[in-house]
Amino acid sequence: MAGFITRRVLWMVVLLAVISVINFTIFSVLPSADPVLLRAGRSASPELVQTITRQLGLDKSKPEQYLTYMKGVVLHFDFGYSYQNQVGVRQEILDRLPATATLALGAMVVWLLVGIPIGIVSAIRRGRWQDKLAMGLALLAISAPVYWLGLVSLYLFSKEIGVIPIFQGAGSYPPDGSIVSEPIAVVGSLLLPWLVLAASFAAIYARFMRGNLSEVLDEDYIRTARAKGLSERRVVLRHGVRSAITPIVTILGLDLGILLGGAILTETVFNIPGIGRLAFDAIQKSDLPIVQGTVLIGAFFIIALNLVVDIVYAYLDPRVRY
């Protein structure tokens, strides 16, 4: 196991290095707005342009720029400075991370609590009205895009503009809010985003759970469990769900990793100052250091959670040994 983890961590470093090269190449080699001109403003003197170019290190060759950047990242966890406001990228990301993490984890709790039970009920009532209703709703929830669902729900339910104003603070986010310091304000403003973000995930997980469990319930060992005289409840909830939930852990890790890198649509619609929002704004302003930083952080979360998934899997499935 230790050997497996070491190998995977090393592999993770290699993967991140490759991603950083691609990332750097896409954003600095491909044409975008010239960051120097963005900074220098209109009708800047050639001297000013030259100074800024030197300041940003853009006069050096591309490989050199990359190496300087990576040196900062690796040695000092320094992702450079925003072209826009001179704030350190690291600081920006750390400031935005709590909002994104709260959004992602809260939504995850919602979609697990909703999706898994619905999937179980659908599986044991396969083909009956409960199943048809649940899977019909799931299809709707999967089909509804987050930005549409978000805007509609804001219009319907937000305290300020909603037709049925029941969600206080939806659409705004408490300044400097963290779930620890201002729990009520944060939960209030995140309730609606949690539900909206969780909707499609809950639907996907419900369908996934239904499929897994239906398959598992046809397994020989389920027949054995019934032949032992276990109650049907125990057969399904202990023997069936135990097997059916294992693959869910895999996609859960992936989904969470992706969301921790920023839920761009949800954060934008609900005005949540998270990493996704940060990236979105930075792309619009060609703020390359921020974009690079958010992409690297996103990649890190996805890869790290993948590793966690593999480790957890070995505990869930005793047949898996590394």
Place this chain on the structure above:
Amino acid sequence: MALLEVSGLTVSFDTEDGVVQAVDDVSYTVDAGCALGIVGESGSGKSVSSLSVMGLTRFAGNARISGEVRFDGHDLLAAGDEELRRLRGNEIAMIFQDPLSSLHPFFRVGDQLVEAVRAHRDVSRARALDRAVEMLGLVGIPEPRRCASCYPHEFSGGMRQRVMIAMGLINEPKLLIADEPTTALDVTVQAQILELLARLQRELDTAIVLITHDLGVVAEVTDDVAVMYAGRIVEQAPTERLFARPQHPYTWGLLQSIPRVDHRRDEPLVPIPGRPPSLILRPSGCAFHPRCPYVQEHHKRIVPPLEPLAGDPAHSVACLLAEEQRRELWSRLRAGATPDEARAAVGVPGQGAPVLREGLEAG
């Protein structure tokens, strides 16, 4: 007094392709402590009939079951789910064909046995585990205490079947249904498992229903045999009498397709021509007629009833041939004649080997 009394059991499944008549009017009894073998090819309904006894076909959702199954004073087909649950694993246990997939891969073997105990007895985990270890020892698992904390994938197929047997017998049921318990195992392991079943049956005085496609297996373990074909019992007798005086052409086919040590090595085995019939479109008349070398015209119209032999009420057969004809045919077959030679010698008219007439002549 019979422990298990199945009468007129009929099971069918509604499927997209039509109604599958898996079991048709099957009756048999098993006395306490006795062993019954149910023999037949795949798809002859032998497994479904026993799953129905356990109430396990109820979970299929599309099964239609009629007839009567009485077990130790309970009416199993009319019993509620909870009443059946109390019987399952406690009074009636079942072990299955494929031990590799019959144990839950994520739970420790000991825990799975403990669960079987605690489903029916209000005992502590520790007591249940002691019982589990005792049973594992009884079925011949070395180091049972240590093995109880192993996962199924750490065991071989034979070991897993032993675990299944331990699980089946852990509550000392009155009846054990073993559905092809040795089919998925190596031949040497098969013998061990059969020996184990026979020994446990004697020691624990459990009645056994042994379902198999292998008459050799039946010969070693059971007191009585029922031969099933296309969902019906075609011959039923005490084991030794079935082997001594088999009556049904299908039984002859089964017997002649077993290799025997007392025969010459170059003597060919005689396979039964054709394939098992479809249970959706069953052949008219005697269901075996498309494969029977001795078929007569009226066999294709009349369904033969299962009737006791004139001289032996314990031995029943469902065949339209006359009893003397059958006796003559079998003695010729046993002497080494081919079915065609036997038919000619006995003077049964017919069209010869029926391989080419395999197509379904459904009524």
